Amino acid sequence: MATLNTIIVDDEEFARSSLYFLLQENCPEVNICGIAKSVNEARALLQNHDIDLVFLDIAMPGEHGFSLIPQLQETNARVIFTTAYDQYALKAIKANAIDYLLKPIDIEELVAAVEKAAKYKQLNQALNQSVGLKNLETDFKEQKGVNKLTLPSGQGYRLVDVDDVIHIEADSNYSVFHLKNQEKITVSKVLKDYEEILPEERFVRIHKSSIVNLKYVKEYNNKNGVVLLLENGEHLAVSRRRTSDFFEKIKAYALLQSEK
Template sequence: MPINAIIVDDEEYSRKSLFFLIDGYCPSVKIKGIARSVAEARTLLKADIIDLVFLDIAMPVEDGFSLLPDLQKNVTSVIITTAYNQYAIKAIRASAVDYLLKPIDIQELQDSIDKAVDLKAQSSENEFFTSNQEPLFSSLHENLNEIKKIKKLNLPHSNGFHVLNISNILYIQADSNYSIFHVEKSEKIVVSKHLKEYESILDDCGFCRIHKSTMINLAHLQSYSNRNGLVVKMSDNTEHSVSRRRSPEFMETVKEMFKK
């Protein structure tokens, strides 16, 4: 299934480099236009049906965020191309938006385009999926506007996304290649991603990995006891073991939390 795409980037080298990579290695993508600014991108979006936008964020006059409402309106997917720091990468990943870190790797580019092709196929078959673009983009904007802490997490499923407030997550459990989210006053949510991926996103957000199969939100920690091995009790009254290997890190994290 062919993908119509545009490139939006204020840097000439970045525009040309990405164009030649796509032209040479990604036959499923047809570049319908290249924009040097958000204003030029809006013109391209009006002129043709665009399935995918390769979007740089840091641009003068209007940054890439300014284009997000237009992408929502046109039900257009986005792959962010960025040289941002590690925090911004976490925010993008938490929002379930795909990204390419500059300089762009060919294999990563091909993988991202494969996801976009799958997304187009799903959206053509399922109207509900296309309606979920709005919370996806709004979560991205909110996470990147927050200076120090990610506030929302988008969890993809077959029909779209669950959008969670980080503060409402009680704990996350690993089950083979899946992560099971236990959420305050809600049904558990199963996501087909490894727990390690969410650990890297949430490690600065008050979460602590206490076991190879469990990560908890310390904001919902009710008590802990070392009477018969270290065990934590959460606000939903569930109890979870802290592994011997992870107990020193857990205790240190809890001490730091109490200091604050």
Template sequence: MNAIIVDDEEYSRQSLFFLINGYCPDVKVRGIARSVAEARSLLKSEQIDVVFLDIAMPVEDGFSLLPDLQRNITSVIFTTAYNQYAIKAIRASAVDYLLKPIDIQELQDSIGKAADWKSRTSDNDLLAASHETVFSSLNENLNEIKKIKKLNLPHSNGFHVLNISNILYIKADSNYSIFHIDKGEKIVVSKHLKEYESILEDCEFCRIHKSTMINLSHLQSYSNKNGLVVKMSDGTEHSVSRRRSPGFMDTVKDMFKK
């Protein structure tokens, strides 16, 4: 794959360049940009498959390049030194990212995902559609500063795009997460529930059991008559573990206050 690196810090640019050259033989770095403007020029002169993109840069931040990447059907791997709100938006949109200082194994894993996506989506129209799904969800999530609004769930040929409000609850099943949607549908994703817990923790979702996370906006009732049990809007009931009961009650009280 052909790649470019976009970062305003010289040390970060050079260290990532040497990591890719030394440990990622299937990637050829075709250019290094110090700004979004320089990156645009590189995208015009080269056919680029993946961009390693810093977020915090002067004049224009990394997100300003997203429309150009969408037009060029180019994958993006964000490289950043902070893991605040933007990271949640990125993860919810199923976009890959690397925290600085960059770990070699994580770098190789990210490149492997980009290569796998490109090889599985060989049809150019499907590839363009997948990129449009990713970038439109990411833009929508970034525009809402406090809450994630959409969640991209990857499958073998693309993504399921869910509005957060349509998720009733998520169940863990070994290394998989099963999303239960308000129309009775189920979507199985090969990721741990813990990953989605960290993405949705500020979106009125609450982990009530090691195997269950619920959307509190679909909570219908709860009772502690025979152990704490919640009832959801679809009529299903779920136990709240003893360890998580205090946190659940505090979260519900805070939600009612709001």
């Protein structure tokens, strides 16, 4: 099984030491590279080590555990949240955490979470590190005809057909993919990252919080500003400053379809 370079981030000494010994006794694949008492200390460890896994407390004095997520998004490190409170579960899921463990930590749940992290790393290696948006951008530029997106999920990656994406909405620092099967996938990347790699002849940024696939635009009207009706029944507004670009793109798309 893959070795996991790991750090523990928790402001409570007992919690840090307890988790350290649980990992030492039950998870031989874990290589603990450092222990941090704060998010700031964790940042320093991430700069000095190639980390695969972070055990991260949430409610800490000073910076909240979630404030470390933006830096983690720049690496291949994944997170297992460890907390005494369960109200953060939804936010942890949106952060694409490997798992969410409540204190006191159950040994079986800990072992299962570490196994998930190890499988994630193995998948990452099997794909020759061809994950993340930088690699996706390369795929789109260098491989004509690529029509799939690799979206990070809690236990690995989801391959999604570009044609199945109806629209993408921004949710703070996350992007929510709305698929034609009515499934929604939340990814911890901003909308602009996907705007840069999606085929521009089909995907149009219509608002600061929306990208739409023209394939699924059923109709639109401009009685009180331009509003789109999508095939899944959703209505999306086009911002004023993006209206002109939208009309140009949809006319070009309609012309392209008529020529096929």
